Amino acid sequence: MNATTNADAAARARAVIPGGVNSPVRAFGSVGGTPLSIVSARGPLVTDVTGREYVDLVASWGPALLGHAQPDVVAAVQAAAARGLSFGASTPGETDLAEHVIERLRVGGTAGIEKLRLVSTGTEATMTAIRIARGATGRDVIVKFAGHYHGHSDGLLAESGSGVATLGLPGSAGVPAAIAGLTLVLPYNDRDAVLAAFAAHPGRIAAIIAEAAGANAGVLAPDEGFNRFLIETAHAHGALFLLDEVLTGFRVGPAGWWGLEQAAGQSWVPDLVTFGKVIGGGMPLAAIGGRADLLDLLAPLGPVYQAGTLSGNPLAVAAGLATLRLADAEVYGRVDAAASVVSNALDDALTAEGVAHAVSWAGSLFSVAFREGAVRDYADARDQEAWRYPAFFHAMLDAGVSLPPSVFEAWFLTAAHDEAALGRILDALPAAARAAAAATPG
Ligand SMILES: Cc1ncc(COP(=O)(O)O)c(C=O)c1O
Structure with missing residues (x-):
């Protein structure tokens, strides 16, 4: 039976898909x-x-x-599809994309990242970044901020933003206490809380992970200098700083939130950066970038394992590359x-x-409270x-x-929002x- 109304479509979906949705916030809960x-x-x-x-x-x-179904992006995906959907082998397009992103993250002569590994979702990207940080430091504890969302991996759901905030949940069932206990959740923009966490857990914190600018509990912009404080504090205690640009990367500016801070004179370079969303131009693609010595800890060079049947999928790479090539100063x-x-x-x-x-506000992202x-x-x-x-x-x-069907989400404008x-x-x-x-x- 063909659905003719949204109610019919939702009823059919609910019979076979939990809640009728494949991601919770879509349910209008x-x-x-x-x-x-x-x-x-x-x-x-x-x-x-x-x-x-x-x-x-x-x-x-x-x-x-760029707006939906941007013709050049669609054409790039169609051309890639005609060459084959997935090979399970390296492609030149992956290298083109990695080169483009690394070049884009070169701001005022500073290289923001040196290498890039492609994955399929932002969740995978942050999960892998944390595994690298733990592998690099030999420590287990992660610091995150309340209301920040980094995807749905076990260790990152505590006091999370996005759908977890929308549903008013403290975290998720099914996360073992032993794993949740390795995540310290701190209030955002609170320097004293960060210093106190390092004082309370000497030699145990592997990394601080933070959204470059919070945008999953409504927009929570970092206080000026807060990101630089985080990296300086992490380094002072032998820990790493993981900058989550899954949402902000290539959306708030050509080099993401980090690029905006560099342009504003905040001079610092993250250890690891995660990208998602715009980097795939609407296809499933995400990435972990950062210092070469950290990225080279990944298999096959190093002992930190990460893999993916569809990682660097050629259609997703084509969409991402076409999107980024079009995302110039005029678009922003x-x-x-x-x-x-x-x-x-x-x-x-x-x-x-x-x-x-x-x-x-955070760049072009805004929300109302x-x-x-x-x-x-x-x-x-x-x-x-x-x-x-x-x-x-x-x-x-x-x-x-x-x-967005939640007050805890940012409103997203595109370059296609014309006068009409x-x-x-x-x-x-x-x-x-x-x-x-x-x-x-x-
Ligand atoms: C900042 C941030 N990190 C990570 C993620 C997870 O990305 P994905 O939904 O692709 O797994 C999101 C998704 O909204 C996000 O906003």
Whole structure:
């Protein structure tokens, strides 16, 4: 039977797929209502099973920097597909991509990374980065920050952002206590907590992992100098700093968040960096980059094992390379401009209705929190009138604008959000702000 409505599609899916979704936030759990079932997407628009188009501010949760189905990217994938889907052997394209990324991460004469290993998901990338850090240091303990999300590997789900935050979970069932106990979770932007952790666990911490700029509990920008403080503190105690740019990498600028900090005069080089999302241009691709001596610990050169049947898949590499080659200064300028138009209008609309709110920024990423006062850490992000978001979200959806279905997610603009798309968002905001104002708890 062909589904003709989103409700039909969701019902069919729920019968055979847990919750009807293959990733939890897609289920609309925190906003209620019927999740969209999408059949196609082009530029700034997605189309559901009923044929209705929405202006999309999810952008596949980040990858669609250029907009959906960008013709040159699609052509590159089609050409790669015609040559074969997967070989289980090295390809020249993988080297092209590694060279491109390493060159892109050269900012002001500083090499951000020296080598790159390709994997398929951000989860694999951060999991592997941690294994390298443990292999390099011979230590077990990892420091992460509350509200930061690094994928769904066992050791990284404690007080995690993204879907774990959306569902209000402290972590996940199925993670052995012995593994969870190796992760120290600290409040973000809290230097004293970092120093105290190293003092309390001398010689045991392998690495600090941090999102380059937090964007999975709403946007939590690092205080100025915080990332540099993290790497200096880690090094002072014989530990490494793993910079997670899965979400920010190639999205907030040509060399990611790290590149923005370099341009702002913060001079430091991460030990390891993880990439995902934009690097695959919408296909399953992610990567671990960093110092050559650390990357060379990976098999087959070194003792740290990592592998993947589909790692460096030729279609994914083609999509990623085509996307990155197109992602020039003009593209970032358009994304930045579109983000500031939308976030200003959001701010104005909520102010006009007297709704307490704070818009947080990190590059072109922004999110709204329904509270007075800036959001600096996960405790702030949770201390808000989150119950206003479902009404706001559904008013936008009714007007044909698809927002992330959780207040804890960033809004993603693309280079394809033209005047028409932006106009539709701006037109929808006043009624959504009225709905947020009229919302009641519970
Ligand atoms: C910062 C960060 N790290 C890691 C991940 C995990 O990536 P993936 O969903 O590709 O496994 C995400 C996903 O949202 C992320 O935002």
